[in-house]
Structure formats: structure tokens, C-alpha cells
Amino acid sequence: MVHIADDGRTWLLSGPTSSYALHLTGADELLHLHWGPPITLADAGALAAAPLSGHRPFESPLDGGEEYPVEGGPRFVRPALSVRTDERRGTEWGFEGYDTEGDELRLRFADDGLAISLHYRMRGDVVERWVGVANDGHGRVELLRADAATWTLPDREGWRLSQLHGRWAAESRLATAPLTYGEKTIGSRRGHTGHQHLPWVALDTDATEERGEVYGCALGWSGSWRIAVAQLPDARVQITGGAGYDDSGLLLLAPGESYTSPVFAGLWSDGGFGGASRAWHAYQRAHVIPGAERDRPVLFNSWEATHFDISEEQQAALARRAAEIGVELFVVDDGWFGARTGDRAGLGDWTPNPDRFPHGLKPLADRVRGLGMRFGIWVEPEMVNPDSDLYRAHPDWVQHQPGRKRTEFRNQLVLNLARPDVREYLWERLDALLSSTPVDYVKWDFNRSFTDAGWPGEPYPQRLWTDHVHALYALLDRLRAAYPEVAFESCSGGGGRIDLGIMSRTDQVWTSDNTDPLDRLAIQHGLTQIHPARVMAAWVTDSPNTQLNGRVSSLRFRFVSAMAGVLGVGGDLTRWSAEELAEARRWVELYKEIRPVVQRGELYRLRPPAGGSSAVQYALDGEVVVLAWLQAQSYGEPVPAVRLRGLDPTASYECRETGEVLSGSVLLHHGLRTGLKGDLDATVLRLRRI
Ligand code: GLA
Numbered sequence: 001m002v003h004i005a006d007d008g009r010t011w012l013l014s015g016p017t018s019s020y021a022l023h024l025t026g027a028d029e030l031l032h033l034h035w036g037p038p039i040t041l042a043d044a045g046a047l048a049a050a051p052l053s054g055h056r057p058f059e060s061p062l063d064g065g066e067e068y069p070v071e072g073g074p075r076f077v078r079p080a081l082s083v084r085t086d087e088r089r090g091t092e093w094g095f096e097g098y099d100t101e102g103d104e105l106r107l108r109f110a111d112d113g114l115a116i117s118l119h120y121r122m123r124g125d126v127v128e129r130w131v132g133v134a135n136d137g138h139g140r141v142e143l144l145r146a147d148a149a150t151w152t153l154p155d156r157e158g159w160r161l162s163q164l165h166g167r168w169a170a171e172s173r174l175a176t177a178p179l180t181y182g183e184k185t186i187g188s189r190r191g192h193t194g195h196q197h198l199p200w201v202a203l204d205t206d207a208t209e210e211r212g213e214v215y216g217c218a219l220g221w222s223g224s225w226r227i228a229v230a231q232l233p234d235a236r237v238q239i240t241g242g243a244g245y246d247d248s249g250l251l252l253l254a255p256g257e258s259y260t261s262p263v264f265a266g267l268w269s270d271g272g273f274g275g276a277s278r279a280w281h282a283y284q285r286a287h288v289i290p291g292a293e294r295d296r297p298v299l300f301n302s303w304e305a306t307h308f309d310i311s312e313e314q315q316a317a318l319a320r321r322a323a324e325i326g327v328e329l330f331v332v333d334d335g336w337f338g339a340r341t342g343d344r345a346g347l348g349d350w351t352p353n354p355d356r357f358p359h360g361l362k363p364l365a366d367r368v369r370g371l372g373m374r375f376g377i378w379v380e381p382e383m384v385n386p387d388s389d390l391y392r393a394h395p396d397w398v399q400h401q402p403g404r405k406r407t408e409f410r411n412q413l414v415l416n417l418a419r420p421d422v423r424e425y426l427w428e429r430l431d432a433l434l435s436s437t438p439v440d441y442v443k444w445d446f447n448r449s450f451t452d453a454g455w456p457g458e459p460y461p462q463r464l465w466t467d468h469v470h471a472l473y474a475l476l477d478r479l480r481a482a483y484p485e486v487a488f489e490s491c492s493g494g495g496g497r498i499d500l501g502i503m504s505r506t507d508q509v510w511t512s513d514n515t516d517p518l519d520r521l522a523i524q525h526g527l528t529q530i531h532p533a534r535v536m537a538a539w540v541t542d543s544p545n546t547q548l549n550g551r552v553s554s555l556r557f558r559f560v561s562a563m564a565g566v567l568g569v570g571g572d573l574t575r576w577s578a579e580e581l582a583e584a585r586r587w588v589e590l591y592k593e594i595r596p597v598v599q600r601g602e603l604y605r606l607r608p609p610a611g612g613s614s615a616v617q618y619a620l621d622g623e624v625v626v627l628a629w630l631q632a633q634s635y636g637e638p639v640p641a642v643r644l645r646g647l648d649p650t651a652s653y654e655c656r657e658t659g660e661v662l663s664g665s666v667l668l669h670h671g672l673r674t675g676l677k678g679d680l681d682a683t684v685l686r687l688r689r690i
Pocket of ligand 1: 303333334378445447491492493494510513
């Protein structure tokens, strides 16, 4: 809901449990008023009446108080908007007016040939913000920086910053540290979201998992990006973020051209980190993830089992085993196309390898379907191996700088998707693939970062960085429209492209190439700070772990770890014993039973994985599922009971595993015993309200 004061200069956006307010002064300064618990328009008016502070030499009255600080004038903070024409730099805007459309509020400003619009939309308690910048003058405008939003926090002492950092095979690990004066920036200058940081930050002063105020911000952009968190000299905190890492030229806007930033979403919660993440999950399920009401199937993926060495017979053998244990979707990973027998060749040639699949993929797909499963394939459309028919025919289709070396990672180069011919080629190839083979699922990979992001002949600053992302989005949108039953997974060497932008056009994400079930607990703990279990793919692979560390773990531990998200199996099932297969079948069956609660329920992180034992709870309509893990028991001490959350204290709950009936009050206050012991133990406990 948008409420507007009579003077048309104070706006109040209200969600179910929060409000956001802003005010335009008589001098057209757009000030932030409020972000937090619900307030009224009268409250916003009272806040707007307070005079600006800081009228001293060397201090700006605007710094730290503006909704969207532009460059120029009495400001010294990092500008959200920075533009340059042939003659001058910076912005001096005048207010043009506002309008609302449904839940969206749009404020319009103009500065001599430049039209700037600020957009706000409340979805649940999440405020979505973005900007539009249009050149409606006669000269060229260089957009050095156009952040999607600047968020202003209330005056408090002792802010802490939480972030999700990592690298390949170690993504989304939560780190929290006190904020100090100055600025902290996170981002990616790699052309994709990156393994190094998820585009999310959270700020609090004294929140716990279930109590206290948490401010969170998350960007919906799958290219390079930057979020800067600044504690200003008067201790006020602002967060600004948007597409692009540097301030050195986002785009050149010719007369008539415009730029729309991605969405930078913000959320205030007073339910601690758990409350904040449940609100993020609800927002994504309702407004971001396509078809989130449909549960994701249990999949098998061939990568760790067979790597590049694949054939129809061998995949069919895996498929038979997969079907036996209850898998619902069989995915053939890398190695089915072109001359792709290793990572040196074939990327770009999206036709089945004639030696391996002489009659194409359809016979295998039919066999998989005949076993009662859906069929999926792996692709990496944005890339090419120099050793490929595509590259031999079109060496100029890759990103490169004239006369410079073309840097290879994993023997591959990045296609320049800003080129219309490249985009059309990819559409044709993928369309041909999906129309000729009964494919239900596409794992869409992206296995290297941009390095030589040039486009010979195109003037600086080049559109390639942003156009690549828009082209990817357009391709996915077009494929989804043409093949509405096909699901897509976003993968980038694991979790290198996870953000709200890609999330709005894919059904799930490959969380990490790290399938070690213990490491995964920390990675999953981090990812669920922002994204729901419904998108978090996790496979049970072989023990000892072949991909990473050789760790030995039980099938039980591996399954319970992977059951915390979208369960998959990725081990070499042809080498699993009859007992292992039988056990796997029981776990898959159990997962299917708890799946609605895991994928659609409210998630409570009961105990973080940093200690020896950890636990997560999911709750949906009186059904409760607790997954608990123990790394190593010490001194024979029993694992402390886990206190459950979100239960009705007056109701009784029956534990299906133990038969115990306990009151909500006891479970909330004293907790549930997990019975874990020894090393790498895990359990699933189901409770039902009676
Ligand atoms: C990436 C993915 C893996 C697998 C390989 C195939 O690393 O993250 O899951 O698909 O590519 O080459």
C-alpha cells in the first residue's frame, strides 16, 4: 500500500509488519524518513518536520539522509548516480512529479536532458527499489554509475555487518563483523554474480537468530555488481548497490536511450536472522521463483559418477538404478555433445556426439521416461572451446580485445552475447535441442568469469557487460515461454550465479560443486539466510568423497545433509551394493514424504553448524520436520536437546520416530532429544500436531 500526504511530498509504503517513508523538501531534496515498524502518515509528517542537521562548515546537511544521493552539490558521500556529459559531471535535479500504479510508486526528476525515475514497490515486507535513467536531450550522456538504490538505516550504536562470502566449492559462508567508520564494499567484477560474495548483506546491532532487528538488502543482478556499506562520520549507515563494479562507465546513452537498473530489495524484520530469512523465503516463493508452489523432484545427476566418459548404455544402466531407488528426474551432465570427451573440446557444438549417441539423445530420453522418470541435460550455452566447430567458424564471436591474448580458463572462452547473431545462434541450437528431444530439465552452467571483455569495433564504454546479462535473461525467458514445462537450474561451477535476478527465471540452483555432506551444512546455513530450501539443490555422492576431500561418511549422514534442500543423488550407483541401494530407496521415500514441509515450510535454523552439532527445522500446517547432525561427540557427552521454534505452546505434538507426545511448550522450552552419537551422525525427526 502506498499512502501519500496531502502536499504530495511525503510517501509511506506499508507492508504487513513494516513501513517505509520518504519526503521531498521544498528544495527538491529527497530525504529518507523511516524504515522499520509500522507508522502512520501523521508519524511520517512529524519526522519530515524535523530540520536537517549538520549545518556546519565541512559538513553536508544532506549526507546520510538522502534516499538516492546523486553526484554534485553539497554532498560528499558515495553517489548512487554519477553521470557525465561532454561539458560537465554530476546531477542537479528538479522534481517533476510522482505516480502510482498498483503497489508501485514512481518519483520523476529531471536535469537538463536527463530524466531520472526512482521506483518503489512493497511486496510483503520486502521493498523493491530500482531506478530508470533516460537521455532525452541532444547530446551523449555517459552513465558512470547508476545504483539501484541507497538504503538508510536508523541511528543506532554498534552496527554489525553480515555477509555471505566464499570461493569455488566453499560458497555462501556466513561472516559477521562490527562495522567501523568508512566503507566496506563487496561485489564481483567477473561478469557473473560470483562465488566470492552473494549479493546480500544484513545489518543488525544485537539481533540473535530469533530476536531483534535485522536489515537485509539483496540485489537481483547476475552480472558484475557492487554493494557498498558506509558508516559515515556521524555514524549513520547507508548501503548503496547496483550493477557494475567500478565507477568507470556503465553505459553510454545516446539521445533517446535509457537504462533501467536491476532491483535492489530491502527487508526490515524484528524477528532476528531467522525471521528475516523466513520473510525473504516467503517473498521469493510468492514473487520471484517461477512456479514455487510446485515441489521439485528428486534428481539423479551423472557428473560425479561418470564425468566426461559417458555413453548411452552406461547412462541407461545408471538410470535403471536411479529409478529403482525412487529418483524422479535423470540428468545427463557434461559430455553428451560435440567432441566433448574432456574439457578441451566441443563446447559450443550443441548436437549429440555421434559416437556416443548415434541416434541422438532421444533413445536415452525415451528409456529414462520408460522407467517413469523425467529427463534432463546439462548445457553451458554462453561458452565455447577454441577446439570446436563453432569457434572455427566464428572466432570473432567471443569476447576479446583487438590484438590481445584471449585468456582461457578451463580451456574455454566467453561468447559475446551482446551480439545479436550469437544470441540467435544460441536460441536456434537450444530450440532445436528441446524440440527434438523430450527434455524436462536443463542444467544451465557457466564455468568461467569474464577476463577480456572487449568487443572490437564497439565504442567505450561497451554495453557488453550489461547486455550479456540481459541477453541471458531474454534467452531464458524465451525458452521458458516456448517450453513452459521445462525446468531450469542455474549453475556456475556450483554457486557462482545465485541472485534474485537469475532466481526469477530458474527453478533451482546448484548450490556448490562441494558435495561433501559436512562442508555442505555450513554452505547451506549461509545460503538459507536469503534463499529458501526449495531452490537449494544437494546431491548424495560417493564415500569416500571423490570430488574434494576423500572424507568417509555414512549414507545416513549424506542423505540427511542433502535432504535439507532439494534432494538429488550423484554417486556412481552401479557401484553401490544391494544394501546401499535398499537404504537409499528408504531415504528417498522418506524425503518424498517430508518434501512439502522442507520445500514449502517455514525454515528455522535451530543450531548453526559451527559447533559440533547442528539442526534445522521446517514447519508447515502442523507438520514439523527436524534434521539434525553431529560432527563428532566428545567425552561421551550427550548431544543437547534442540529447542524447537514456531510451535503452538498449547498444542501437543507426536514424534513419529519415537512415538513420544510432547507439548509445544515443552518442545519450545526444553527441546527435543536427537539421540545423535559418535562421529558424523544424523537424524530425521517428524512431528505432527495432534
Ligand atoms: C561445473 C558444474 C558441475 C558439472 C561440471 C561439468 O563444474 O558445477 O556440476 O556440471 O561443470 O563440466
